[in-house]
Structure formats: C-alpha cells, structure tokens
Amino acid sequence: MENSKGKLYLIPTTLGDNEPLEVLPMSVKKIIERTDHYIVENEKTARRFIKKISPRKSQPNLTIYLLDKFTDILEIQNYLDVCAKGVNVGLLSEAGVPAVADPGASIVQLAHQKGISVVPLVGPSSIIMAMMASGLNGQSFAFNGYLPIEKGERKKSIKQLEKLSFDKNQSQIFIETPYRNEKLLEDLKQTLSGQTKLCIAVDITLSTEFIKTMTVNDWKRQKVNLHKRPAIFIIHKM
Template sequence: MSDKGKIYLIPTVLAPDTQAEVLPQYTIHKLADITHFFVENVRTARRFISSLKLGVDISQLTFYLIDKHTATDEIKKNTQVLLQGKDVGIISEAGCPGIADPGAKVVSFGHQLGVDVVPLVGPSSIFLALMASGMNGQSFAFKGYLPIAKDQRSKAIKQLEKASASQQQTQIFMETPFRNNQLMKDLVQHCRKNTLLCVAANITAPEAFIATKTIGQWKGSLPDLHKQPTIFVLHSY
C-alpha cells in the first residue's frame, strides 16, 4: 500500500494553550508532514495548526470540511486524494476525531480504499471524564446528546438510570454548553437521590472542575456550567 496515502487521526486540545501538556511531540510534528486535512471547522483547524508553530505555510494547506451537513458523495470524492499518494489528517473541533465526531465517515471510506488508518495519541474528554469519575470502566456507554424536548429528555434520563442499574453500566453523555445548567437541573429533578453523577467541566484547563456526588448531594449545590464544555457521567445501583 506504499503507493497510497495514509489517514492520520489527529487529536486537538480540549482547552486553549494546553498543547504542551496534552499532545505528544510525535503527534505535533506529524502535522508538519501533512498538507491535506478533513476538518470539522476550517477556522478552528487553521488556528490550531498555527498555534503549534511548525513553520508551516497555512495558505498552502488544503482543507475539506466534514460536518453533519457534508454530503456523502463529497466526502467520497475528496478521499480520492489518498489514491494519489497524499496523506490526510482528520482534525476534530476538540479532542479525538472519530469519537462523537463526523471524521468517522472519512475513516470508513479510507478502509474501503484499502489505506492505512493511523490513530494518534491525544486527549478525549469522554474517556478523561470516565477515568476521573470513579465509576465502572469495564462496562460503559456514550449516549451523546440527550433530547431537548422536556418530556423526551425526562424519559431519556430515566432510561439511562434504569439501564445503568440493570446492567451495572456507566452512562456518559453531554450537552451544548449553553444548555448545561438546564440539563443539570433536569438530572437532579428526575434521578433518584442515591444515583451517582460526575460532572467534568473544562477538562485539562487550569480551571477544570471534576466532582462525583450523589444526586441528593448535588441538590444542595448545583455548579454553574453555563458555556463550559462538560461531560456528564452517571451510575445508578
């Protein structure tokens, strides 16, 4: 497969100016060898690459947008660059591409083309939150975003709690940052008081907040999570 390019899954930072703390040198320097990127946000990706100070001319790089609106045919067409021997990098908006991220579509086409897929080391908010929660790391499920509608959300929360208790499985989920406080209120309202909830906000940042308490304990002191990237981890018994 030497005549084909490779796909490199490139993690990016979760918090600003933390490159040195969370990214290995190999991951950082590998970007200097790549000229074609599939990215969730072009502006964010350009800023990220520039922050690494690799001496790369950003204007000479090619960026293909890959988000939930990108047509499948467009992704398929753009991955053909791999057959020209060009390596490509996938950069998520934050954290690891391919995990709760549209970059997985590029990887899927890469496998169909028979190219090597190389995941690089870097931070994942989902796994860092699980690690820090103190909950079951042998059996867990990431549920993504919960429904926005009140009745659907309350039903989803109760289903998560029931699944956790019956399967002894940790449940991991998230919310758009400006809706975090409402989700926190809904969790406190609809979960049993002895259910454990870990709130992991601004992971890897100097102002990171990570705490695991029972719902009963959270009721007396809800944190302010407005516009703070947060992962929620739940376990019920």
C-alpha cells in the same frame, strides 16, 4: 500496491485554549509538520491550531476539505482520492479526538472501504478522561451522545439510562450543548433517584477544570456554574 497509498491520520486537538504541547505528544506535531492535506470542521480554527503547533508550516500550501453538517455526502467521497498518489491526509477534530462524538467517523469508514490505513494518534478525549476521573465503573460504560431536547422525552431518557446502569452495572455517559447544561442538571436532580451517583466533568485539561462525583442528593445541595462550559455527565445507579 496498498503500501504505497497515503494514510489517514486521526489528529486530536486541545479541549480548549491551552498550549497544544501541554496535552499532545510530539508525535502529533511531527505528523502535522509533514502533512499538507486536512479534513476539518472549521477551516479558520483548524488553520489556527496548525499554526500554533507548527509555526513555520506554510499555510498557503495547505489543502483544506470541509466536513460539517452542510457537506454533501457525494463530495466526501473524493476527500481521500489523494491517498492513491501516496499523499497522507489528516482528519482534524474541533476539540479532542476525531470520529468520537464528531462527524469524522464517515471519513474513517470511507478509508476502510478504500483500503487506506487509518492511524489514530494519541490525544485528550474528554469522554475517556471524565470516565477515568469519575470513580464509576470503568469496566463497563456506554457513551450516549446528546439526550433529547424536549423536556418530557429527556426525562424519559434519563430514567431509561438510570435503569440500564442499574440492570447492567454500567456507567452511562452523555453530553449537552454547553448553554443547556444547567437545564440538564436540573432535570437530572428532579428525575434521578437520590442515591444515584452523578459525575460532572467540566473544562477538562483547562485551568478551570472541575470534576466531581456525588450522589444526586448531594448535588441538590451543591452550586456549580456550568453555563457555556464543555461538560461530560456520567450516571450510575448502584
């Protein structure tokens, strides 16, 4: 029977090196304490997180399945087989919530195909938290992932997103690899219209958190250190 199957729990983690229970509800701790099978991007950091949130949990009893860019797609097909025996599986993100800007979406899709219940747990999403704090259009927004690396293509993409935000009155969200943040900011300053609103949200939930929304012209007069800091960028042309 379907009800006897194990469930797939989507388990959020912290967005940085802070105490898990500062940003995660007790329900996450409770699920971790009774779950021994996990699908993770990095075994070392996953075990460290599990130990931090549940110190008494037996690490040798954990079964860890890796899900990264090197994982064979055929191997993934077996990751949820234990659910048929009534065993729960936790999908654990490296930072924030699983399956959003995260490779876990393929596992969630597999769960739906196999008739396995998917249970999302409450936790910090840098994308949603940045949108909340931006003051931009929370009624209509889009997440666009990473912009192109090549400078010409990136500037073209920036202009397209700016036009889209104006035409649809829709805030456009995107991210960058932390060591390329400052190059992206320079391209945004050079490419966007001066009165376009730009929100930069850095180190969300950490003690170094910085979130500010200004016009591009104002950003041109502002100095901010974004190097190697997780950041969310949101633009909106009114």
